[in-house]
Amino acid sequence: MVIDAFMMLMTPTTLGVMVACAIYGLVVGAIPGFSAAMAVALMVPVSYFLDPVPALAGVVTLCAMAIFSGDIPGALLRIPGTPASAAYVDESYKMTCSGNAGLALGTGLICSSIGGIFGSIALILAAPTLGDLALQFSSVEYFWLACLGLTAAIGVSQGSAAKGVISLCIGLLIACVGLDPVSGQSRFTFETSYLSGGLGFIPVLIGLFAMSEVFRFALAPGDSDRPPISKLNGLFRGVFGEIRRLWFQILQGCGIGTLVGAIPGAGADIASYIAYAATKKQSPHPERFGTGIVDGVASASASNNASVGGALVPATVFGIPGDSLTAVIIGVLYMKGLNPGPTVFLTQGTLITAVFLAFLLANLLILPFGIVAIRLFRHILAVPRSVLMPLIVGACIIGSFAVENTVYAVVTMLIAGLIGFYMEENGFPLAPAILGVVLAPIVEENFLNTLVKSNGDLMIFLSRPLAVGLAMITLAIWVVPPLIRLVHYMKARKPTA
Amino acid sequence: MRHQIAKAFLITAVIGITPLSAMAEWPERPVTIVVPSGAGGGTDQTGRMLAERLQARFGQPFNVVNQGQGGGVVGISSIKNANPDGYTLGVIFNFAHYATMGQSDVHVEDFTPIAQYNFDPAGFQVRSDSEWENIDQALEAIKDAPDDYVIACGGGCGGSWPMAAATMMNEYGVDVSQVRFISGQGAAAALQDLAAGGVDVVPSSLPEAGPLIESGRIKALAVMGKERLEAFPDVPTLQESTDMELELGAWRGLIAPAGLPDDIVAELENAMNEIVHDDEWRQQMQDRGFGVQWRDSEAFNEFMLDQQSSVRAIIETLGLASGNS
Numbered sequence: 119m120v121i122d123a124f125m126m127l128m129t130p131t132t133l134g135v136m137v138a139c140a141i142y143g144l145v146v147g148a149i150p151g152f153s154a155a156m157a158v159a160l161m162v163p164v165s166y167f168l169d170p171v172p173a174l175a176g177v178v179t180l181c182a183m184a185i186f187s188g189d190i191p192g193a194l195l196r197i198p199g200t201p202a203s204a205a206y207v208d209e210s211y212k213m214t215c216s217g218n219a220g221l222a223l224g225t226g227l228i229c230s231s232i233g234g235i236f237g238s239i240a241l242i243l244a245a246p247t248l249g250d251l252a253l254q255f256s257s258v259e260y261f262w263l264a265c266l267g268l269t270a271a272i273g274v275s276q277g278s279a280a281k282g283v284i285s286l287c288i289g290l291l292i293a294c295v296g297l298d299p300v301s302g303q304s305r306f307t308f309e310t311s312y313l314s315g316g317l318g319f320i321p322v323l324i325g326l327f328a329m330s331e332v333f334r335f336a337l338a339p340g341d342s343d344r345p346p347i348s349k350l351n352g353l354f355r356g357v358f359g360e361i362r363r364l365w366f367q368i369l370q371g372c373g374i375g376t377l378v379g380a381i382p383g384a385g386a387d388i389a390s391y392i393a394y395a396a397t398k399k400q401s402p403h404p405e406r407f408g409t410g411i412v413d414g415v416a417s418a419s420a421s422n423n424a425s426v427g428g429a430l431v432p433a434t435v436f437g438i439p440g441d442s443l444t445a446v447i448i449g450v451l452y453m454k455g456l457n458p459g460p461t462v463f464l465t466q467g468t469l470i471t472a473v474f475l476a477f478l479l480a481n482l483l484i485l486p487f488g489i490v491a492i493r494l495f496r497h498i499l500a501v502p503r504s505v506l507m508p509l510i511v512g513a514c515i516i517g518s519f520a521v522e523n524t525v526y527a528v529v530t531m532l533i534a535g536l537i538g539f540y541m542e543e544n545g546f547p548l549a550p551a552i553l554g555v556v557l558a559p560i561v562e563e564n565f566l567n568t569l570v571k572s573n574g575d576l577m578i579f580l581s582r583p584l585a586v587g588l589a590m591i592t593l594a595i596w597v598v599p600p601l602i603r604l605v606h607y608m609k610a611r612k613p614t615a
Numbered sequence: 616m617r618h619q620i621a622k623a624f625l626i627t628a629v630i631g632i633t634p635l636s637a638m639a640e641w642p643e644r645p646v647t648i649v650v651p652s653g654a655g656g657g658t659d660q661t662g663r664m665l666a667e668r669l670q671a672r673f674g675q676p677f678n679v680v681n682q683g684q685g686g687g688v689v690g691i692s693s694i695k696n697a698n699p700d701g702y703t704l705g706v707i708f709n710f711a712h713y714a715t716m717g718q719s720d721v722h723v724e725d726f727t728p729i730a731q732y733n734f735d736p737a738g739f740q741v742r743s744d745s746e747w748e749n750i751d752q753a754l755e756a757i758k759d760a761p762d763d764y765v766i767a768c769g770g771g772c773g774g775s776w777p778m779a780a781a782t783m784m785n786e787y788g789v790d791v792s793q794v795r796f797i798s799g800q801g802a803a804a805a806l807q808d809l810a811a812g813g814v815d816v817v818p819s820s821l822p823e824a825g826p827l828i829e830s831g832r833i834k835a836l837a838v839m840g841k842e843r844l845e846a847f848p849d850v851p852t853l854q855e856s857t858d859m860e861l862e863l864g865a866w867r868g869l870i871a872p873a874g875l876p877d878d879i880v881a882e883l884e885n886a887m888n889e890i891v892h893d894d895e896w897r898q899q900m901q902d903r904g905f906g907v908q909w910r911d912s913e914a915f916n917e918f919m920l921d922q923q924s925s926v927r928a929i930i931e932t933l934g935l936a937s938g939n940s
Contacts, residue, residue, distance in 0.1 A: 159654035159681075163663065253832065256813030297685050300798050302716050302771050303937070311692035311719050315684020382807055383800065436810075437826035438803045442653055449660055452903045459826030523680045524689065567797045571765050571813065582812075 123471035127479065132172040136476065139176035140483055143183030144491045147190075150197045150328050150510075152517055153320060154184035155442040162450060170454035170469060175476035177450055181426050181443060182480040185386055186230040186488055189419060190495045193222045197328040197510070202386035202422040204323060204552045205274050205394045205414075212410030219496070224357040225412050226419040227488040229368055233420030234481030236372035237379065237427020242474045246460065248380045248428065249435035254584050255381055257571070261564040261579065262588035263381065264557045267388050269595050270395035271550035275408075278545070285546045288537070289554020292317055299563040300570070312526040321518035321531040322555055326548050328514050329535020332507050334542070339504065353492065360412050367397045367417040375421030379428025383560065385441040386422040386429075391553050393421035399595075408547075423484075427477065434458050434470065641701045641879050645676040648869075649697075649705040651690025653683035656801075661733055661867055661905055662706040668890045669883075677704075686771045688719040695725045699874035704729070704883070707870045711919075711926040712773020717937025723923050727875035728915040730887035731868035733900070734908035735820040736840030737779035738850065740833050742809060750837035750856045753816070754787045761793035767805035767814040772796045773930055775865035779839055780818040781929050786859055792934050809833055820865065821847045822904025839863040846904075866908065868915055884912050 126132070139161070146157040158177055165173035188199030189210065196211035198204045213222035240248065255263075268286065275282025295306045296316025307313040361368065371393040378389040397417040398407045407414055429440035430447070437458035439445035451458055455466075462470050498506065518531040538548055572578035580586050648666050652658040659681060666677040682690030687710065694705035707726070713719040739750055747753040757764050768777035777796055785791050799805045802819035809817045810832040817824070817833075821844055827833045828847075835850045839861055843852055853859050869887060871880075890896055891909045900907050910918055930936050 155654065159659075163667070253807060253810040256808050256811040258813070259811075297688070297718055297771075302686075302718055302773070302798070304718065311685070311688055314718060315682075315689040318684070382804065432807070435826070436807070436830065436832075437823070438807050445656060446654060449656075449903075455902065457825065457904075460830040522684065523682050524684075524693070563799070567799065570795055570797050573762075573795075 119468055119471060120475075122468045123475055126171050126468065126472040127175060127476055129172075131169070132175050132476070135168065135172040135176040136179045136480065136483070139180040140183050140480065140487050143180040144187040144487060146180075147184030147187035148199045148491070148495060149513055150191060150199055150324050150517055153200055153521060154181055155446060156521060157184055158443060158446045158450075162446065162453075165450055165453070170456060171472050171476075173450060173454055174447075174456070174473045175480075177447055178430070178473065178477040179480035179483070181447075182234050182423065182477065182484060183487065185423055185426055186227065186234075186419075186484050187491055189226045189230070190223065190492060191498075193219060193226065194495060194498055195328075195506075195510070196331055198323070200386075201319065201323055201552070201556070202390055202425075204327070204387065205390040205549055206418045207327065208547070208549060209408060209410060210415050212408070213412065213415070216410050218410065218412075219499075220353045221356055221360070221412055222415055223492050224354045225360055225416050227485065227492065228354075228357060228361060229371070229416045229420040230423040230488070231481055231484045232368060233372050233375055233423035234427065234484060235478065236369075236420070237376050237424035238474060238478040238481055239427075240376045240424075241427040241430050241477065242471070245431050245435055246463075248376070248431045251377070251380055252382055252432040252436065252438065256582065257564040257568045258579055258582055258585040259588060260383065260560060261568060262585055262592055263384060264560040264564065266588060266592045266595075267384075267392060267553065267557050268561070269592060270391040271553050272395070274391055274394055274398075274549040274553065275547040281546045282550045285541065285548065286550040286554045288541070288546075289551035289556075290558045291554075292322055292534075292551070293555045293558030299559055300566040312524060315522075317530050317534075318518065318522045318527050319555055320521040321527040322534045323552060324514050324518055325531040325534025326538035326541075326551060328510055329531060330538030330542055330548075332511055332514075333535060333539040335503055335507050353489065360416065364413055364416045367400070367413060368420045370396060371417030371420035372424045375424025376428040378421075379425030379440065380431045382429075382432050382438045382440040385443070386425040387552075387556055389425040389428075390418040390422040391549075394418040423481070430474075430477070434462060435460060641882070642673050642675040644702065645678055646673075646701070647703050648677055648679050649690050649694050649703060650679050650681050651683060651687030651694070651705065651707070652681065654681050656683075657905065658687075658706055658708060658867060659683075660903060661900070664896065664899060665706070665732065665869065665887075665890065668893075668896060669886060672886050672889075685718070686713075686774075688713055688721075691721050692719055694870065695721055695872060697872045699727065699872040699876075701871065701875060701879040701883075704869060704871050706867055708865060708867050709773075709775040709778065709922065709926065711923040712771070712778070712930055712935075715927045715930045715936050716771075716773050723916070723919045725873050726870040727873055727880060728912050728919060729869040729871060729875075729880060729883045730891070730912060731866060731908055731910035731915040731918065732887065732891050733867040733905055734862075734864060735822075735866075735906045736838050736844070736862065736864040737776055737783075737818045738821040738824055738835040738847075739780065739783075739837045739839070740806065740809060740817045740819060740824050740828075740835050741815065742812070743831055743834050745815075745834070747836060749851075750853065753836055754784065754789065754857070757784060757794065758787065758789045761790045762795065764815045765795045765797060765813075766816045766818070767808055768796050768798045769802040769805045769817070769819055770798065770800070772798050772933075772935060773926070776802060776818040776820075778926050778929060779863035779865075780816065781933055782863055782925065783839060783853065783859065783861055785929060785932060786861060787857065791929070791932060796933070806833065820904070821850060825904070840906075844906075866918075868910070868919075880912055 188203040192198045192203040192207040193210035198207045210222040271286040375389040394414040432438040433444040518527045650662040670677040697703035
């Protein structure tokens with residue numbers, strides 16, 4: 119069956135579609151504000167005319183490429199191309215500034231590929247088992263998972279933990295605008311229907327990262343630190359040594375990505391935050407994170423690519439979309455007669471295997487295509503900033519408009535840019551704010567819904583085994599480090615007392 | 616300055632204002648179809664299938680614009696506020712609850728109905744290990760202890776599926792104000808919560824529940840349509856197992872802002888009539904799990920007005936109505 123499936127892929131049409139989609143995915147992923155989900159949605163009308171295998175192979179290739187190429191503008195311009203790259207954008211940009219762009223992008227590229235391959239193998243071998251995990255998640259487990267995610271905020275912020283928490287709270291506050299997810303009451307909407315939809319995630323993301331960069335340049339065009347371009351020639355110099363050193367963290371990133379991806383509603387962005395924070399936690403020198411070291415970049419790039427494979431699990435096994443990206447993929451599956459469900463593996467076994475193999479192949483293709491993309495994109499650094507910045511403004515405006523289809527999204531983006539600028543100027547990290555925007559609705563909705571289910575009884579949060587497990591992990595991360603510090607402090611005091 | 620020009624351009628593009636009011640030959644330029652839901656969902660898919668057909672028929676691009684923010688409130692408002700010149704149309708679904716729940720001031724009277732093209736009867740899904748074998752047992756149990764059960768709304772609790780379940784239970788004599796309805800991120804997420812043991816009942820379309828029914832995690836006790844669905848021959852209709860003669864579920868149609876000139880309405884209505892009765896299009900809808908239902912402009916208007924009053928009444932009964940509306 120696997121050989122049949124492989125032969126289905128090895129046709130000129132399928133390979134041609136995959137190459138075209140790979141290029142399309144790389145370009146879209148690299149433009150801030152053009153999300154992978156949008157790219158796939160735009161491909162749907164085209165897929166009418168394609169046979170099932172090329173259509174689906176193209177779509178999965180597109181996803182894999184777009185998630186990787188979001189790293190490129192992140193490292194070169196400090197602007198994440200997709201939300202999945204936001205967790206480590208600061209780190210990889212600092213690496214570029216200190217002349218290590220080749221190491222940052224090279225490691226990101228190889229780890230993306232490793233993560234993607236890990237995710238696709240997990241998908242091929244363990245889809246039904248992993249699918250069961252998704253069906254263990256009720257609102258109680260989601261609540262604890264989101265709490266666990268919130269703790270990652272401290273992991274991704276450098277410097278003062280207090281500033282990290284404030285930044286996280288700004289993100290949570292941004293997410294409060296709009297209709298209350300449970301009762302549907304309007305919050306901070308000032309009676310306009312445009313705000314009742316909330317502040318769009320993508321416009322906020324672009325504003326915080328990209329527009330703030332533009333403002334900074336506009337106010338001080340002279341002294342903006344422009345990264346040296348020459349160093350990018352050694353794309354893989356030192357990469358393999360780092361990968362050998364960080365093999366455990368990368369593998370862990372793959373595992374986190376696949377699991378988080380397999381849980382519907384938690385996607386590539388949350389996976390990369392958690393992987394980054396976990397790597398920092400285990401590092402012997404956590405204080406160096408955020409100053410431009412490769413550790414976090416490696417594990418987080420592996421995890422966001424692994425999560426795509428994970429997200430395809432509930433989508434194909436139960437027809438449950440993990441995010442807007444997989445929602446579109448499910449639409450294409452139905453359209454091509456591959457109705458998701460457990461029997462798809464029996465009735466359409468060869469076809470679905472072909473799709474999974476295509477995904478595996480796409481993750482291998484990340485390497486050659488990624489190298490070409492990086493070589494092309496690095497010329498961006500040679501463009502004078504006075505030319506580049508207006509172009510970025512254009513991309514920001516089009517990107518935020520395109521994702522929400524309202525002019526208000528552009529206004530949101532501009533205001534978020536101002537907020538981002540002032541936060542940066544005063545030493546508040548931006549990554550926790552984005553995490554707050556992602557997690558706030560999950561925390562709130564699941565907390566309130568769980569209480570509605572239990573008629574207000576808080577004990578429900580510890581009523582299920584998986585929930586207890588997640589709660590223990592979360593509480594341990596909160597409570598244990600201060601306890602250890604306290605013990606050390608006591609010990610240090612003893613001799614003098 | 617450059618931003619302002621760009622913005623002005625974008626505003627014009629969205630709202631579809633045309634400086635020329637003369638409408639010699641509609642459509643003489645591209646038409647926008649506002650879809651008040653995100654890309655990829657059912658409303659979006661059916662909207663795009665329609666757009667494709669309308670485009671082929673009228674020879675102008677029919678562009679789908681997704682505005683799913685706030686459960687569709689943003690998109691529905693922008694259809695309402697657009698110029699009724701035939702260049703902004705919209706796909707609509709059950710929206711009667713938004714005004715009553717104080718979320719957005721939109722009513723059937725704000726729109727020109729063109730045609731209804733879709734109806735999906737609601738299924739009544741429970742976990743496979745539920746002791747309920749049929750809908751009668753379920754309704755009796757809920758009637759006896761309404762506050763013991765949790766029903767997932769899918770999206771917001773005024774949406775099509777919870778309204779169908781609530782209307783049906785109300786008809787049966789359940790004190791629906793005691794039943795706990797919880798909102799969520801769509802029917803798929805609710806079905807997952809059902810399988811995970813978080814809720815007791817999820818009303819949704821049967822095709823949406825299909826994969827989980829197939830895998831033996833959940834079962835459908837009834838479908839609230841006139842007859843059984845072809846793809847789910849084992850699921851009885853409501854009327855077979857109870858005496859209730861109800862047709863409840865989700866519907867979709869094409870609308871325009873109020874005041875669309877009659878000749879454009881007629882042209883669009885004719886086009887929709889042909890599309891909805893085209894075998895290939897019907898097959899496409901069926902393949903993707905959507906039911907087809909035809910209502911012309913007038914019948915669609917009556918249907919929506921009817922829906923509006925019944926949905927608003929049940930929202931009052933449920934105690935979901937906002938005080939200030």
